[in-house]
Amino acid sequence: MNVGAVVPHEPSAVLLDPAPLSAAQRAGHACAVCEKRWPRPTVRLGDLPDGAPVLACADCAEPPH
Numbered sequence: 323m324n325v326g327a328v329v330p331h332e333p334s335a336v337l338l339d340p341a342p343l344s345a346a347q348r349a350g351h352a353c354a355v356c357e358k359r360w361p362r363p364t365v366r367l368g369d370l371p372d373g374a375p376v377l378a379c380a381d382c383a384e385p386p387h
């Protein structure tokens with residue numbers, strides 16, 4: 323590992339299973355929890371195995387305690 327290198331992904335990103343997600347959810351267009359498309363989901367829950375981010379709306383995301 324390159325210690326100190328800048329990586330594009332946050333180290334805390336969680337790998338998520340894409341199987342239960344719709345195409346819109348996998349593409350980050352819909353909340354991964356409630357499937358709402360508006361307001362757009364902005365909170366990153368984690369990543370899919372292919373590196374795409376999985377997003378949720380602020381109402382569904384856990385507060386960062």
Ligand SMILES: [Zn+2]
Nearest residue numbers: 353356379382
């Ligand atoms: Zn939601």
